Amino acid sequence: MARTTPTGGPKKGSVTLALVAQRAGVSVQTVSNALNSPGLLAPRTLKRVQEAISELDYRPHQAARSLRTRSSRLIGYGIQPQPNGLSTPVLDDFLHALSDSADKAGYRVLLFAAPVGADDEADRYDELLREHSVDAFVLSGTYRGDRRPGWLHKRGIPFVAFGRSWSARDTGDWVDVDGAHGTAAAVDHLVAAGHRQIAFLGWPRGSGVGDDRAQGWREAMRRHELPVRDLRVSSLNDVDAARDAVGRILAKATAVVAASDTLALGCYRALRDSGRSPGQDVAVVGFDDSPAAGLLSPSLSSVRQPLEEVGRACTRQLMSRINDPQADPEHVLLTPELIVRESSAAVLPH
């Protein structure tokens, strides 16, 4: 079917195991074994079968396999609808990375719409599981009180979360990026450039991710024996809100570490509003290295999450979890990288 040469192609629709078997002069089961447990075959037979397979350009039919084995080589990924046109570049990049590495492992990613915390949330997962025999799920954007990990774990369904399970009992595998390490690295970098009054602009307490990033800043400050009093402010993840919030600390800080690039942008605004210039008068470091960071003027230093690695780690964990559903949960914590740009490049006079 791949080559529609009018000359020799098979007339009927599809190339099946039976056809390959006939061509190779063996039984269907032998061909199946050639694919799934090649070790069982005598070398000569194996070679003959493999030749027949490639000559006919045979492709196993997943539906048939899936019907028998109840596994589909599919990984479910619920994309949550954006609140209001707000896109989440980090998760999209992650999805790319995930899909790439899953594809290399012979798996495909199946998208479905997952309502954020709806009552029938579990139903969507159940549906995918039973209709499509999905082998595993990848969760992203887990939050405190997220019921999905528990639900999946209880049922013994393989899954990996991108993001620690911040809930009380941590159950199931996850891969995450060490946000605290990222903000700490930012502090170290700023200290090395001569800063001593380094503020943190974060999100309201209670969002695992945000608290983690705040924690990194706090500990790094303590390590450098620098005060943190009155140097922390919180704001929703919105440029204008951040601009308003950051005002009061810009008087006493020479540098700001922000929990996101959006917050950092708010910082830019606040500085410009007060006639000062980001990067020159006050250093700013963001988080996530969103596409915009490199484009800004001055370009924004930011902490980049190693999303390709996260994707690979997720795939790796899924594979081993699929092979051994009973194994103990594994956790992978990856280290982000500080990208230094103009906004924090200036060195303070000593």
Add this chain to the structure above:
Amino acid sequence: MARTTPTGGPKKGSVTLALVAQRAGVSVQTVSNALNSPGLLAPRTLKRVQEAISELDYRPHQAARSLRTRSSRLIGYGIQPQPNGLSTPVLDDFLHALSDSADKAGYRVLLFAAPVGADDEADRYDELLREHSVDAFVLSGTYRGDRRPGWLHKRGIPFVAFGRSWSARDTGDWVDVDGAHGTAAAVDHLVAAGHRQIAFLGWPRGSGVGDDRAQGWREAMRRHELPVRDLRVSSLNDVDAARDAVGRILAKATAVVAASDTLALGCYRALRDSGRSPGQDVAVVGFDDSPAAGLLSPSLSSVRQPLEEVGRACTRQLMSRINDPQADPEHVLLTPELIVRESSAAVLPH
């Protein structure tokens, strides 16, 4: 299975048609008909069967259906690996919209890695088709000389492209956004604000999308009887390249329409390098309304593509094409919206 009430749940694994049939006191075939051709059943029987279905929380097993019917309710979408970490927010937003609207139509999006123009490009599509019985494909980022539309069309495989097929014969369905209309709207807006020297910063000729956007600018300028001579420059889609390229026209232009937000950013840089300020001294309008646009200072006016609508239109076209593979190709051209922000808000003195 959804409710794991220990009381009455079925012992064995899955709820099948046979089980439902038994419960409703009819044959399997009748249950199948209840789902696929309800009109065939007597109202009373239909009701009885439907009750049994919902009581048992029956879910049809796609693999079994697919094995028989060779259709899977899956839509293939090849995500191309980013050249070098460069993310494409527009395509990601589109993917969200597509997945959402497909989901509502009972279809799911299946991701796979599609090498950009490799020799075995077609093989990946063929693979998905034969292994997963994908019902249709969605193409994005089509380019001049793209062989995928022709390949799919020749084989009678349903597909929709997001983006006109810029090649000679346009073959197959597509949905696209009227880029020319977008740049024309930008020109109109700038003219209304008093500008007369309006430059266009585009990509090198030859990229369907880019030429289309340039065309819109040119025609709008002619309509307003304004000169275009020496007001067009080209650059690769890179901030620094754009900054360098735009230099020579910033002397004679009071406004710039750019073919992308990235190019517009290059414009910002060039202006600042020469001591002028975007929005104040020279108006700038970008294209795509990337997340960064609203965050910049000054915020960047930009032409927004109606991606939700594009997604819906793609799904709609796919559905009708799946129902009638022979029908004539349809084309949908949607109108983008100019989002006016600070970078083009100032009105020139008369």
Add this chain to the structure above:
DNA sequence: GGGTGAGTTTTGATCGATCCAATCAACGAG
């Protein structure tokens, strides 16, 4: 020379839904 057994290969049943053709019931026309 038949039994033993490891190594290969084959046979038959099975997964769950849909296709096609056949059956059954009801009813009015001849």
Add this chain to the structure above:
DNA sequence: CTCGTTGATTGGATCGATCAAAACTCACCC
């Protein structure tokens, strides 16, 4: 009272792969 017709329902056969278990092929040993 039988026949034909329409409408509703049912009975196998089937899609293409995998599983479990049987069967075959040798070489080897008592």
